[in-house]
Every structure is written in structure tokens, then in C-alpha cells.
Amino acid sequence: SQQGEEDPxxxxxxxxxxxxxxxxxxxxxxxxxxxxxxxxxxxxxxxLIRSNEREKHSGRLRVTLDTSKKSSSLLITASRAADxxxxxxxxxxxxGAQKLVFGQGTRLTINP
Amino acid sequence: xxxxxxxxxxxxxxxxxxxxxxxxxxxGHRSVSWYQQTPGQGLQFLFEYFSETQRNxxxxxGRFSGRQFSNSRSEMNVSTLELGDSALYLCASSLDRGxxxxxxxPGTRLTVT
Numbered sequence: 001s002q003q004g005e006e007d008p009x010x011x012x013x014x015x016x017x018x019x020x021x022x023x024x025x026x027x028x029x030x031x032x033x034x035x036x037x038x039x040x041x042x043x044x045x046x047x048l049i050r051s052n053e054r055e056k057h058s059g060r061l062r063v064t065l066d067t068s069k070k071s072s073s074l075l076i077t078a079s080r081a082a083d084x085x086x087x088x089x090x091x092x093x094x095x096g097a098q099k100l101v102f103g104q105g106t107r108l109t110i111n112p
Numbered sequence: 113x114x115x116x117x118x119x120x121x122x123x124x125x126x127x128x129x130x131x132x133x134x135x136x137x138x139x140g141h142r143s144v145s146w147y148q149q150t151p152g153q154g155l156q157f158l159f160e161y162f163s164e165t166q167r168n169x170x171x172x173x174g175r176f177s178g179r180q181f182s183n184s185r186s187e188m189n190v191s192t193l194e195l196g197d198s199a200l201y202l203c204a205s206s207l208d209r210g211x212x213x214x215x216x217x218p219g220t221r222l223t224v225t
Contacts, residue, residue, distance in 0.1 A: 030211050031211060033213065033214075035216075040200065040219075040221070041218055041219065042116070042202055042204075042216035042217050042218045042219050043155075043202065043204070043214075043216040044216070045213050045214060045215065045216075048213050088155065090214075092209075092210075092211025093211065098168070098209050098210045098211050099145070099157060099160060099168045099210040099211060100145075100157070100210065100211055100214065101157065102147075102154070102155040102157075103154075104154045105154065105155075
């Protein structure tokens with residue numbers, strides 16, 4: 001598996017429901033970030049959680065990080081049609097090059 | 113603050129040609145990273161520049177190169193274009209480290225025919 005794998009690859013839910021996306025990684029990290037991308041556009045930063053943090057909130061977003069399992073989850077509550085997008089997790093590596101490695105993304109569709 | 117800008121937004125080139133893409137980071141950001149995004153390979157890291165020096169490099173052939181100027185603006189160049197270079201090229205800037213929160217530009221859509 002790659003560093004930063006999202007699960008599921010695609011998710012379709014009804015407006016108002018909660019959406020949960022998961023990310024797993026392989027090596028030690030400084031931080032883990034979540035980004036959103038609307039079709040064919042640049043990515044937008046959503047939230048950053050550091051390796052010594054376990055949970056973080058931002059509006060309708062809740063991110064958890066479990067460094068022992070090398071996994072993170074992004075929860076979007078009370079979803080809206082405007083949340084339809086691809087969501088990427090990115091891990092900030094501390095070994096070797098200090099860069100972000102992006103996963104393949106989860107395609108989220110919110111049905112009205 | 114103005115966001116990250118990329119020019120041009122769309123580009124059509126033929127095989128064998130070369131192309132230069134430009135990126136202007138957010139004022140005060142010293143790190144600029146470039147990514148290639150394709151449906152098959154996803155988002156792949158090309159390189160990162162900091163203070164006019166290439167600090168990190170991804171696994172791309174030498175046809176892909178870049179540079180950063182003293183005002184932090186960055187350019188990337190692709191020589192001898194191949195069909196497989198068709199992609200969305202994204203530039204992102206961050207304050208300092210390559211793992212900081214990154215601010216992305218809208219991207220340059222390159223089509224090679």
C-alpha cells in the first residue's frame with residue numbers, strides 16, 4: 001500500500017447525512033492534513049492535525065488521528081450538496097524529505 | 113492577501129515541444145511545490161523550491177525542471193513533451209517547511225497532442 005491511502009475510493013450519501021472518510025499511512029509523520037478539490041480545480045486546505053494531537057474540529061469537520069494504527073478519519077457532519085468534491089489526505093513525512101505525500105483521494109457525492 | 117496564481121490556465125502543445133509554466137506564491141511564502149495530477153496516477157509530487165534552491169524532488173525524469181526567483185515566484189519547464197505529460201499541473205505555496213499547510217493555485221491544464 002502507498003503512504004496515504006484513502007478509503008473508500010468513492011462515497012455517495014444523501015444530503016444531511018454524515019460522511020466519513022479514512023486515511024492510512026505507513027511511515028512516521030509530523031502532521032496529517034486533509035484537502036478538498038472541486039472538479040478540475042486547485043486543492044483547498046481543510047484541516048491540519050499534528051502527530052501529538054488526537055482530534056481536531058473545524059466547523060462541520062472532525063478529524064481524528066491514531067498514530068498507533070497509522071490512520072486518520074475525516075467526518076463531515078450534516079452534509080450539503082456543496083460538499084460534493086474529492087477529499088485527499090496528505091502526510092507530512094519526517095523521514096527523509098520534509099514534504100507532503102498525497103493519497104489517491106475519496107470522491108464524495110452528496111445527493112439532494 | 114492574494115492567492116496563488118498560475119499562468120497560463122490552459123495550454124495545448126504538440127509532442128516534442130517544450131513548455132514553461134509559471135506560479136506566483138502568496139506574499140511571504142518562501143516554499144513553492146509543484147504537483148502533477150492525472151486520472152491514472154493521482155497527485156504526484158514533482159519538486160519543491162525554497163529560497164531559490166530545489167529542496168525536494170519527486171520521481172520524474174530530467175525533462176521536468178524548475179526554478180525559483182528571488183521574489184519566490186517559480187517556473188517549471190517540461191522539455192520534449194510526451195502524450196503522457198497531459199495533466200493538471202498544480203503549484204502550491206507554504207510559509208516555510210514542505211509539510212506546512214499548502215495553498216494551491218487553480219492549476220494549468222496541459223494537453224499534449
